[in-house]
Amino acid sequence: MSDFHKLTVSAVDSLTPNSVALTFDIPTALKATFSYVAGQYITIKHSLNGEELRRAYSISSAPSSGKLTVGIKKVEGGSFSVYANEEIKTGDLLEVMPPEGRFTFEAKQTTQNIAAFAAGSGITPIMSIAQTVLENNDTNRFVLVYGNQNPKETMYHGEIKKLQDTYGERFAVQWVYSRSSEPNCLFGRIETSTVNLIVKNKFKELDFDNFYLCGPEAMINLVSDALKGNGVSEAKIHFELFTASEAEETIAEDLDGKTQIEVLVDDESFSFEMDQRHIILDEVLKKDIDAPYSCQGGVCSSCIARVTEGSAKMVKNQILTDSEVAEGLILTCQAHPTTPTLKVDYDDV
Structure with a gap:
């Protein structure tokens, strides 16, 4: 499900002394894949010093522009943001996931x-x-x-x-x-x-x-x-x-059992046992399951999945509405399993 495509950086423009705008060239064959709605973001994947990094960046260009541009501010002590500001140049290839996100503007015919x-x-x-x-x-x-x-x-x-x-x-x-x-x-x-x-x-x-x-x-x-x-x-x-502010992790303190978990990704099913004190996404990634994720901090919405059996509890949630949580949706980067068995479906979101 983590469907990345190699895109060429077509422009690197300085915005401030500590931020740049990266524009990507979108091949004709990928135009539909990388179409987006105002407010969405992309996830960039890159390896630095042998470590895979994934970072979510909001798209700053308007859909009507025909461009795909993101602004990246250098973060003190950061990894990819420093690399983007100091080393990325026109012609470089980066792995990019198609646009996603819920922070969007819905156009209407009436005045807004x-x-x-x-x-x-x-x-x-x-x-x-x-x-x-x-x-x-x-x-x-x-x-x-x-x-x-x-x-x-x-x-x-x-x-x-x-x-x-x-x-x-x-x-x-x-x-x-x-x-x-x-x-x-x-x-x-x-x-x-x-x-x-x-x-x-x-x-x-x-x-x-x-x-x-x-x-x-x-x-x-x-x-x-x-x-x-x-x-x-x-x-x-x-x-x-x-x-986002750091949430105090108190859920794990009350958990000491094991959960038999079944994960559905891209119509493939994976089963394994995990400690309830651990985070679902962390354990999924340890099993080399290609689940979608980006920030791993509860800020983006890439890792949303649906619980179809059992239950899970999130450390923090600033994205899902109460009704979505009631329907079984969770941020897997923030969720602990709380029942002996759990089924999580990344496809049904």
Whole structure:
């Protein structure tokens, strides 16, 4: 199911001193495979020093562009992000999984007013969504609140300015800088007061259809709570974590049994016994089963599977809805088996 394809890097563009945009050449035969919806991500697989790395990166280009571009910010102490910023060059081949993800914009024929709150590299999927919203209907409006340290470290700063020039009042930006005081920009971080400024003051005349939040978990939780405090329904709030806080692992402390597990992947069935204190995906990968995965941190949605017999409990879940969990879906990178037998189906999702 981990269906990777070798793609050629057609462009490497510097976004900031610590981030780059990689654009891939998509062969004609793979155009349909790599078609995407605004807001989705790709997973890149690469081996460094004998270790296989998988990293999920949101697509920043709009589907209408005919391009597949991702923005990658260098992470201190990171592996692939440092490699991408310092060594990848035009013409290199990388293994890429087709686009996936649920943080997407659904176009409609009626006018839509959309707002987004992003911090740092959380801007990448928002760039694709914003462009698509504005292209979809010439009456659509898009409001972006974007937090960074300073303009120099702001990914896609130039591209955002171009959107302002192209779409005028239909595209509004509220810049927020934590280490630089700039004209007509807010100083500090995105706070509850920032949300109130947008919905109660600057754009109080707009009835927003949806809000898209992307960035660190703390920022997402703060903005989400502030929006709900302003009467916004949870159904209108969509988010994608770029970094998540560490959840305290307490589930394993209460487990000491063994589980006979059956895993279905690509219509093949695999069976083995595992310790309930261990994570399902970890044990699946140890058995060399080609299950889908990417971040292994509960941030993306690549490893979702359905429990068809038995039960499993997740350490954390910021992706699946309550109804999806009730239907048996789990993030296998976060789940412990809790019954003597368990059947997990990666195909039925």
